[in-house]
Amino acid sequence: MRQWQVHALRYAVHERLGAENFLRSNDLHDLPMPMDYFVWVLRSDDETIVVDTGFGEEQARRRGRTLLRTVGEALRMLGVAAESVGTVIITHLHYDHAGNLDLFPQARFHLQDREMGFATGRHMCQACLRAPFEVEDVVQMVRAVYAERVEFHDGDGEVAEGVTLHHVGGHSDGLQMVRVMTARGPVVLASDASHYYANMQTQNPFPIVYDLGAMAQGWGKARRLAGSDDRIIPGHDPKVRQIYPAVPGTDGEIVALHLSPDGA
Numbered sequence: 001m002r003q004w005q006v007h008a009l010r011y012a013v014h015e016r017l018g019a020e021n022f023l024r025s026n027d028l029h030d031l032p033m034p035m036d037y038f039v040w041v042l043r044s045d046d047e048t049i050v051v052d053t054g055f056g057e058e059q060a061r062r063r064g065r066t067l068l069r070t071v072g073e074a075l076r077m078l079g080v081a082a083e084s085v086g087t088v089i090i091t092h093l094h095y096d097h098a099g100n101l102d103l104f105p106q107a108r109f110h111l112q113d114r115e116m117g118f119a120t121g122r123h124m125c126q127a128c129l130r131a132p133f134e135v136e137d138v139v140q141m142v143r144a145v146y147a148e149r150v151e152f153h154d155g156d157g158e159v160a161e162g163v164t165l166h167h168v169g170g171h172s173d174g175l176q177m178v179r180v181m182t183a184r185g186p187v188v189l190a191s192d193a194s195h196y197y198a199n200m201q202t203q204n205p206f207p208i209v210y211d212l213g214a215m216a217q218g219w220g221k222a223r224r225l226a227g228s229d230d231r232i233i234p235g236h237d238p239k240v241r242q243i244y245p246a247v248p249g250t251d252g253e254i255v256a257l258h259l260s261p262d263g264a
Contacts (some may be wrong), residue, residue: 017032114176
């Protein structure tokens, strides 16, 4: 089985309290619990795959997020030129995962059928459900569809040997996780199936949720796909940068997920 290197690249942050990150009140309710925003890069031999495309300066300003660097700059820190990337996986179409599509003019985008239908269908008539989406991002994906640059998946799918997609839903109807084979075993990029380690560990969901039952079932699916909790990577937890080895020369802004937390 082909093995990959997996990196998490932080590009933005947002200061929050624990109360904002859980559906039910808990012991973290009044404590600071900031959010990191990541894109992920998979590498094997001479092939590079980008997972999610983040957001840009306008969305950061409008939504009150702190942009540390553009996604293009973050990728260049790892030696990746966005304009040369041929494969991009979009876990879901929320603003912080599906902006900047124009940075990847050569890319083919991998997306779940259900996410495209969700983001363009009747549920977007409800403000509470469309709030995490940016209409221009969705329109840009529609344009990519018409340009024959989108590969749709219905449930599980394969992008490359050792890289598979798995529909989970919950947070968004078409949310998908990415399972990547590495030297330490399968690493599961859970994306927003669990924003923080604590969401899954305490079974207390992040409060932006379309289908609560699907979200809860998704935690078990992530565990089955990874085979070990220490190979599940949540979508926004700053602890990811604290426990995984930093890539030299990046000041801890990029960490290696294909290495175990102890660096082995």
